[in-house]
Amino acid sequence: MKSGFVALAGKPNVGKSTLINGIMKRKVVIVSDKPQTTRNRINCILTGKDFQIVFTDTPGIHRPLHRLGEYMVKIAIRAMQGVDLILFVVDATEGFGKPETYVARYIEETKISTILVVNKIDLLKDKKEACQKIEAMAETHTSQIVDSIYVSAVTGENLELLLQKILDKLPEGPQFYPEDMVTDRPLEFMVAELIREKIFNLTSQEVPHSTGVGVDALEERENGVVYILATIYVERDSQKGIIIGKGGRMIKEIGMMARKEIEFLLGKKVFLELRVKTKDKWRNRDGIILTTLGLRSDLG
Ligand SMILES: Nc1nc2c(ncn2[C@@H]2O[C@H](COP(=O)(O)OP(=O)(O)OP(=O)(O)O)[C@@H](O)[C@H]2O)c(=O)[nH]1
Numbered sequence: 001m002k003s004g005f006v007a008l009a010g011k012p013n014v015g016k017s018t019l020i021n022g023i024m025k026r027k028v029v030i031v032s033d034k035p036q037t038t039r040n041r042i043n044c045i046l047t048g049k050d051f052q053i054v055f056t057d058t059p060g061i062h063r064p065l066h067r068l069g070e071y072m073v074k075i076a077i078r079a080m081q082g083v084d085l086i087l088f089v090v091d092a093t094e095g096f097g098k099p100e101t102y103v104a105r106y107i108e109e110t111k112i113s114t115i116l117v118v119n120k121i122d123l124l125k126d127k128k129e130a131c132q133k134i135e136a137m138a139e140t141h142t143s144q145i146v147d148s149i150y151v152s153a154v155t156g157e158n159l160e161l162l163l164q165k166i167l168d169k170l171p172e173g174p175q176f177y178p179e180d181m182v183t184d185r186p187l188e189f190m191v192a193e194l195i196r197e198k199i200f201n202l203t204s205q206e207v208p209h210s211t212g213v214g215v216d217a218l219e220e221r222e223n224g225v226v227y228i229l230a231t232i233y234v235e236r237d238s239q240k241g242i243i244i245g246k247g248g249r250m251i252k253e254i255g256m257m258a259r260k261e262i263e264f265l266l267g268k269k270v271f272l273e274l275r276v277k278t279k280d281k282w283r284n285r286d287g288i289i290l291t292t293l294g295l296r297s298d299l300g
């Protein structure tokens, strides 16, 4: 049996979460076209006949502008410590610039074997040239790169090969989690994430980034319906207005889309009730970041 921990690292929006879902062949973590979607460390467990890989999804490493951002970067850096392998994910269309150099510095400090994963090659005409350039740059900045691969997390190109390369590098080891476990996160967390994903998909500019979601109640009632109460936190009343929308249309849409996915996840009927609360500058307030949104456990 081969097993081990594999952390994905990269700047925001390069496709780390999409890559995990692609390798796992199911949606485990949330994805959006906006940077800084992932805020936590989320372990995603892939169990095969003779292997178990624990992929650690992390927030994108960036220069933070508020306390929440500082914690996100800290979480990403801590998540790399002690893993067996790092996947350094770079966006093929963006090349290797300053933000990548910034990420490379943190990877370098870990001294852990790293596979360079150049993602989004489906968007490139001249793949080879662009990827080789990135590879050369990455190798000058990260001395522990042991292999590299060009993939598309969306089309699935080369994902099987990537899995093989990961397995080649992992040691013999025990099964860490039960074989039917897909993530180490509780249901409440996954539900809050799905709600947040819909907000990221449906709103724009500062609104998604100013939003946090906490699940207040989740219980199965006697009629078999799962009742969920969740609060969407925003920083300003104007954002509350946008989340609720004209005649409540936006919150209805968020609720409907999230409910469908939660029902799929649970295989049960769901009644989802959403509230919206304004918490002034919550992204700079430890209380809500660490406790209500649960980032404290990721920092340990
Ligand atoms: N065309 C294309 N788009 C991709 C690919 N991988 C990811 N994307 C898109 O890139 C965007 C960002 O994807 P995410 O998986 O959320 O990126 P991330 O690195 O996890 O981002 P953060 O959580 O913000 O750090 C989404 O719109 C994805 O659909 C790919 O291989 N090809």
Ligand SMILES: [Mg+2]
Residues within 6 Å of the ligand: 016, 017, 018, 030, 031, 037, 038, 057, 058, 059
């Ligand atoms: Mg992500």
